[in-house]
Amino acid sequence: MAKPLLAGNWKMHGTAKTAAKLAADLANSSGDYPELIVFPPYVCIPAVVTELLAAKNIAIGAQNISHHSEGAYTGEISGKMLTDIGCSHVLVGHSERRTNCSESNELVAEKFAAAKRSGLVPILCVGETFEQRQQGQELQVIKSQLDAVVDLVGLETVCDAIVAYEPVWAVGTGETATPEQAQQVHSFIRAELGSGGTDTQILYGGSINADNAAALFAQPDLDGGLVGGASLEAEHFINIAQQIVEQK
Ligand code: PEP
Numbered sequence: 001m002a003k004p005l006l007a008g009n010w011k012m013h014g015t016a017k018t019a020a021k022l023a024a025d026l027a028n029s030s031g032d033y034p035e036l037i038v039f040p041p042y043v044c045i046p047a048v049v050t051e052l053l054a055a056k057n058i059a060i061g062a063q064n065i066s067h068h069s070e071g072a073y074t075g076e077i078s079g080k081m082l083t084d085i086g087c088s089h090v091l092v093g094h095s096e097r098r099t100n101c102s103e104s105n106e107l108v109a110e111k112f113a114a115a116k117r118s119g120l121v122p123i124l125c126v127g128e129t130f131e132q133r134q135q136g137q138e139l140q141v142i143k144s145q146l147d148a149v150v151d152l153v154g155l156e157t158v159c160d161a162i163v164a165y166e167p168v169w170a171v172g173t174g175e176t177a178t179p180e181q182a183q184q185v186h187s188f189i190r191a192e193l194g195s196g197g198t199d200t201q202i203l204y205g206g207s208i209n210a211d212n213a214a215a216l217f218a219q220p221d222l223d224g225g226l227v228g229g230a231s232l233e234a235e236h237f238i239n240i241a242q243q244i245v246e247q248k
Pocket of ligand 1: 174207227
């Protein structure tokens with residue numbers, strides 16, 4: 001059984017000061033919640049690390065990584081730099097980067113490999129667009145996104161990471177996959193991972209909020225969530241985290 005997990009993608013919001021306040025609010029939240037990971041903007045990571053030093057169950061990740069290890073790559077951040085400042089995880093293949101920065105399946109696979117080389121745990125984001133779902137291509141699209149990574153690093157390495165199913169049409173739109181749609185894709189991903197994927201954490205992401213969380217996390221193959229908008233308020237994020245615990 002995969003362990004429950006909730007990840008918060010803070011995207012390009014806030015400043016070091018507001019990020020530190022959000023981290024402190026999370027660290028001071030009481031109650032029963034699963035493992036948490038927060039993904040602040042790069043420049044806010046040191047402030048968040050300072051706030052979370054004593055918080056045992058909250059890890060810190062980055063929203064992006066260079067596929068290069070080092071060198072003349074102006075504006076890029078390497079995996080070594082991320083571990084050096086206290087990151088343990090990194091998002092790869094988020095739909096906003098696939099779309100806005102033209103990241104191909106092959107580049108995402110290279111970034112996944114770079115994360116592993118540096119000792120980071122990648123969260124591999126996969127998901128179909130609205131048009132692809134309309135044409136019934138969602139499973140085929142997700143398979144090709146997974147296969148690109150498996151072809152480069154091997155199935156076992158993908159099973160050791162975290163996968164997030166994030167339908168592009170649900171990310172930041174207020175639209176959510178129905179629990180049945182999400183479960184169908186999650187069980188497909190689990191089957192693609194094979195026997196090594198039983199314990200792989202497969203997260204759902206796409207406009208999760210306190211009202212839709214319980215029904216989503218009641219599905220057997222949803223091990224947790226990747227939350228954008230609702231992760232910017234500690235109270236909302238913790239509420240969702242507690243609902244995961246109740247359903248698992
Ligand atoms: C995300 O950024 O991965 C995400 C799922 O965003 P939102 O929850 O705002 O849809």
